[in-house]
Amino acid sequence: MTRWLLFIPLAVTLAMGVLFWIGLGKEDKDALPSPLVGQPFPSFEAKALLSGEAxxxxxxxxxxxxVNVWATWCPTCKAEHAFLNQLAKQGITIVGINYKDDDAKAREWLKAYGDPYDFNISDPDGKLGLELGVYGAPETFLVDSQGTIRGKHIGDLNTRVWQKLQPQFEAMK
Known part of the structure; x- marks a missing residue:
């Protein structure tokens, strides 16, 4: 009679495992809300990566x-870079933030792979990235003409992602 009680822990463990497995697929990995959406771009003092000017x-x-957060140590940044070059050729204004990186390596990288940026902000200690709530590179912010952050994308910018973001970007014009 009490032998079946031995199977209760096994049944509970299996039920928890099934619920855990089902829950893994429910989260939206692309949705990490940013508290900065709708807020002005944070104030900062930095230097330009190429010219060194304040x-x-x-x-x-x-x-x-x-506003694209990138780094030479980031393999995904390299993967998205060709697409950023295409966007720049289409007349899209792109400002780069070189995040937690060596300035000399970043300049070499831009020379080797092309420079889609209107200018780059050097952020070697990640201070501006911290203000923006950056999780890691690459991340891209949509900023309107008044300097208000209107959207954020975490991960590489590519054709599929741009199809979703472009209407929002076009609406800012």
Missing amino acids: ISAASLPAKPML
């Missing part, structure tokens, strides 16, 4: 733009 949030262009 820049700040006032240096950002007063037009819709993509």
